Amino acid sequence: MxxxxxxxxxxxxxxxxxxxxxxxxxxxxxxxxxxxxxxxxxxxxxxxxxxxxxxxxxxxxxxxxxxxxxxxxxxxxxxxxxxxxxxxxxxxxxxxxxxxxxxxxxxxxxxxxxxxxxxxxxxxxxxxxxxxxxxxxxxxxxxxxxxxxxxxxxxxxxxxxxxxxxxxxxxxxxxxxxxxxxxxxxxxxxxxxxxxxxxxxxxxxxxxxxxxxxxxxxxxxxxxxVSLLRDPTSLLGQALRPTSTPAVLPAGKDQWQLVYANAHVPADWLSTLSLTVGSPISLLGASIETINGAVVGQATIGLNATDDSTIINAALDLGLVAERISEQRPLLAPAPVLEIVA
Amino acid sequence: MSVIHSAVNDVPLDKIPALVFPALVETLIMVGIVMVIVIVVGVPLGALVHNLAPGGLIENRAAHSTVSWVVSIGRSLPFLILMASIMPFTRLITGTNIGIAAAVVPMSLAGVAFFTRIVENSLRSVPPSLVRVARASGASKLQVVRTAQLSEAVPQILGGLTINTIAMIEYSAIAGTIGAGGIGYVAVTYGYQRFDNTVMLVTIVILVVTVALVQLLGDAAVRLTTPYARRSSKRMRRAAPVSSEPVLAA
Missing domain, CATH: 3.40.50.300 (P-loop containing nucleotide triphosphate hydrolases)
Structure with missing residues (x-):
């Protein structure tokens, strides 16, 4: 010690x-x-x-x-x-x-x-x-x-x-x-x-x-x-989560970023979420892995415009923190890097 | 004509070995004694200068300048001047101003100054990270100097020692003029002052061979103490017959 x-x-x-x-x-x-x-x-x-x-x-x-x-x-x-x-x-x-x-x-x-x-x-x-x-x-x-x-x-x-x-x-x-x-x-x-x-x-x-x-x-x-990785507000967690450029968003859909926030995210959350919000979901990018015995991950999805709070609440019920990525943000923008943020 | 003229005073061929070999032995004794002193004093002194310098183990600006300055004086005087200027000191130590004993004093001073810089320079080429490794492994300062500095610099120090030895052979010829004898002295008195071309030629050959031998020995020592060179030369030797096979077949 x-x-x-x-x-x-x-x-x-x-x-x-x-x-x-x-x-x-x-x-x-x-x-x-x-x-x-x-x-x-x-x-x-x-x-x-x-x-x-x-x-x-x-x-x-x-x-x-x-x-x-x-x-x-x-x-x-x-x-x-x-x-x-x-x-x-x-x-x-x-x-x-x-x-x-x-x-x-x-x-x-x-x-x-x-x-x-x-x-x-x-x-x-x-x-x-x-x-x-x-x-x-x-x-x-x-x-x-x-x-x-x-x-x-x-x-x-x-x-x-x-x-x-x-x-x-x-x-x-x-x-x-x-x-x-x-x-x-x-x-x-x-x-x-x-x-x-x-x-x-x-x-x-x-x-x-x-x-x-x-x-x-x-x-x-x-x-x-693990808690840093599950904290969507953590800059360090964000820097640690592996990121890659997601697939191109289909027209007419909004882009959302989801972060696994706890240990209770069901493996079939994607279909559950799709049913709850009543919209087909395009999976644009995801990285899900087990770190120190705990599942952590994030996903980028696209879905048809509905009420934002519906999506946020539906995701939260599944243990995911959802954040809408505004269209102004260029799709190919590099992931935030620690050095720049600091 | 000059051959006939000088032949009158020339040392006869059969007397040359009797003249030259004792002289060679004198040179070897002189240089040998000096080199022992040079190593015994120069290695610790070089390590001291290196470690007094900024970033060293016992960093001390004032002490570093002082020691470095003294060494530089020793390095800057032409050997003949150094030898003449320290005559009183030489007499104090050896009780005489002539002969091998008297030559050893100025030669050692010049040699130590030379070698101190060589050791210092060699130590500078060792990655400083090794000192950190040794200290983090619990080494005392002396252990750091021995294992992480001197031991790692052995090949460079040996290379420098070769250069230093050859310089001392050269100095021994100058020291010969104060009656220390040696092969250089024979070359000067018989070859140069008495125009004895034969003796001149013989001494030149002996000096060239001696220096070449020292260099060969030095190079071999460097190779033996460098793991990389040692292994790769072995590999080369092993590889050699393989590469010559097609030639033999053809």
Missing amino acids: ISLDKLTKVFGHGPHATVVLEDLNFSVAEREIFAIVGPSGAGKSTLAQCINLLERPTSGSVIVNGENLSHLNEEQLRIARRRIGTIFQSDGLFSRRTAAQNVALPLEYLGATKGEAKHRVAELLERVGLSSRANHFPHELSGGQRQRVGIARALALRPSVLLADEATSGLDPESTASIVALLKELRDDLGLAILFITHEMDTVLKVADSVARLDHGHIVESGAL
């Missing part, structure tokens, strides 16, 4: 001071994957360095398992860092060390004996499925394999918190999926609190239990992933 309490980071002094992070509060429980998203320049890397204690916060605290790590001296800090495993963007491997030697690094720093280290390294490589690559150098491994080595290394000292700083950025979709699966597996097996910092929304959908959006050093929105 890790929590931040009023964490603030300021670089520089006096008139040149830049506030990079301001008054951040959140906590990540055991067996939780907490994603932090935000555009570049939002303060994500500084946040990562404050969490793995490479940077000291200007004020506020980082608390791991109830212990405040912000007031430690340099030597205590070095020991405290061992409780937090960090997975870096794929280039964090030492080029002149084999996979096994890279994984052994934290053990070497700790002063583990050769025998102990060897045993633990074998166990870790086995855990991430790379036993057969133990003696390969980083340049002989694929991006996904390199990141697995990075994960094994982060786990070497049995941390209770894992920090993934853009861990899947730059990986191909297949490798990303396998890293995400591995992280979820590790969370369940080892009871880790995982902090996943990224700018990739689609990865967040696959990995996170909760999400916070960081912008200009502030957390502007946060919550459980």
Whole structure:
């Protein structure tokens, strides 16, 4: 379990001071994957360095398992860092060390004996499925394999918190999926609190239990992933829902956007809605999926003009929040993007 | 005509080995001692300068400027001038102004200054992200320097060490003029001052071969310490017979 309490980071002094992070509060429980998203320049890397204690916060605290790590001296800090495993963007491997030697690094720093280290390294490589690559150098491994080595290394000292700083950025979709699966597996097996910092929304959908959006050093929105996705008013939820351009609206129909707002949306809502409002419905676009065991989704439909409130109420009865999309809005307009909104 | 003229004073061919080989041994001893000092002092000094710089592990602007300035002085004096100007210092340390011991002092100073910059430069080429990785993995500052900086820069440092060694062979010839002996000294006194073309030629050949050998050794060391180069050269060797098969068939 890790929590931040009023964490603030300021670089520089006096008139040149830049506030990079301001008054951040959140906590990540055991067996939780907490994603932090935000555009570049939002303060994500500084946040990562404050969490793995490479940077000291200007004020506020980082608390791991109830212990405040912000007031430690340099030597205590070095020991405290061992409780937090960090997975870096794929280039964090030492080029002149084999996979096994890279994984052994934290053990070497700790002063583990050769025998102990060897045993633990074998166990870790086995855990991430790379036993057969133990003696390969980083340049002989694929991006996904390199990141697995990075994960094994982060786990070497049995941390209770894992920090993934853009861990899947730059990986191909297949490798990303396998890293995400591995992280979820590790969370369940080892009871880790995982902090996943990224700018990739689609990865967040696959990995996170909760999400916070960081912008200009502030957390502007946060919550459980599923509730954000079910909240039609949430900008973060909107940014997270996969969007694509819907089909062309047939003439004489109005375009509506529906968002799954709760767990009770019947699978056959489309025909039910059509009967209730007494109009055939054109399905123009939809994305419905199960995330963390809950069904979430959205749909774009077209139907013949009737009273707006009839449609809204009928949809609401089915657990859907309906919003009419005005005709002025160009059909091909890009989906609202976080950066623009902010 | 000049051949006949100079032949009178020339060292006879059969005496040349007796003249040249002890000189070569002197050069190797001189350069060997100097290089040991250069590595022992230059590596920590280079790491120190690198880490005192902004963004380093023990960032300190004042200390960085001071050390950097001292190193630059060592780098900027022509070796002959450096050697002459530190004579009193040399005598203080070795008790003499001539011979190998006296040559080792100025050569080490020049060599350390040179190597400090080489080490500093090599460390700069290591991705700074590795330092973060090491620190986040719980490394102490010394462990960071050893594993995330020096160890990763070994190939570059060895490449620089090769250049440095060759420069020291060159300096040893200049140091030869204060009676330190060595192959360079033989070239200057016999070849240049006494117009003995044969000795000149022999010393040139020996120097070229020595420098080429040092370079070959250095290149091999760099290759051996670079996993990428090591593996790819093995692959190339393995691939070679395959590619030559069609030629043999034809």
